[in-house]
Amino acid sequence: MGPLIELRNVSHKYPDGTLAISGIDLSVNKGESVAILGPNGGGKSTLLMILSALLYPSSGTLRFFGMEIDRRTIDRPKKMFPIRRRMGVMFQDPDVQLFSATLFDDVAFGPINMGLTEEKVREKVMRTLRYLGIEHLAEKHPYELSGG
Ligand SMILES: Nc1ncnc2c1ncn2[C@@H]1O[C@H](COP(=O)(O)OP(=O)(O)OP(=O)(O)O)[C@@H](O)[C@H]1O
Ligand SMILES: [Mg+2]
Structure with a gap:
C-alpha cells in the first residue's frame, strides 16, 4: 500500500476569496510523524481540516488510505466511514x-x-x-x- 495520506497540488480559497493554502504536495506514510510549522494565518488549520476530511479543498487531489476522494465522496457518510473511523483530531485545548x-x-x-x-x-x-x-x-x- 502507498502513503496513508496523499495530497497533490492542493489549494484552498475560502468563499470570501482568501487563499489559505496553495499548491501543497504532501505524503504521510504508515508510522510517520509529521509536524506542520508556519506563521499565524499560514494555513495550518486549513490544511489540518483537509487532512481530517472535514473540508474539501477548492483544487487538487486527495487520497486517504489509497482511496481517491472527490468532492462528492466527502459528503457521503457511508463511503467516508472506513476513512473517518481511522482518523482523529486531538485539539490543543x-x-x-x-x-x-x-x-x-x-x-x-x-x-x-x-x-x-x-x-x-x-x-x-x-x-x-x-x-x-x-x-x-x-x-x-x-x-x-x-x-x-
Ligand atoms: N473560514 C474562513 N473564511 C475566510 N478566511 C479564513 C477562514 N479560516 C481561515 N481563513 C484565512 O485563511 C488563512 C489561513 O488561516 P489558518 O487558520 O488556516 O492559518 P493557521 O496557520 O492555522 O493560523 P494560526 O497559526 O493563527 O492558527 C488566513 O488568512 C485566515 O484569515
Ligand atoms: Mg490554526
Whole structure:
C-alpha cells in the first residue's frame, strides 16, 4: 500500500476569496510523524481540516488510505466511514476535546459512534486505558487530570 495520506497540488480559497493554502504536495506514510510549522494565518488549520476530511479543498487531489476522494465522496457518510473511523483530531485545548463526565465516557465516544455494541465499547476503552497505563483513572472527571 502507498502513503496513508496523499495530497497533490492542493489549494484552498475560502468563499470570501482568501487563499489559505496553495499548491501543497504532501505524503504521510504508515508510522510517520509529521509536524506542520508556519506563521499565524499560514494555513495550518486549513490544511489540518483537509487532512481530517472535514473540508474539501477548492483544487487538487486527495487520497486517504489509497482511496481517491472527490468532492462528492466527502459528503457521503457511508463511503467516508472506513476513512473517518481511522482518523482523529486531538485539539490543543482540552476544554473543546474532553466533554464527558468521566474519562471512560470520553474515550467511549468514538467507539460508540462507530456503532459498536456496549460490550465491545467497554472492551476497547479498557484496552486503550490499560495500554496507556491509566486504567485506574477511568471513573475520574477529565478536569481532575493533569494537563499532560
Ligand atoms: N473560514 C474562513 N473564511 C475566510 N478566511 C479564513 C477562514 N479560516 C481561515 N481563513 C484565512 O485563511 C488563512 C489561513 O488561516 P489558518 O487558520 O488556516 O492559518 P493557521 O496557520 O492555522 O493560523 P494560526 O497559526 O493563527 O492558527 C488566513 O488568512 C485566515 O484569515
Ligand atoms: Mg490554526
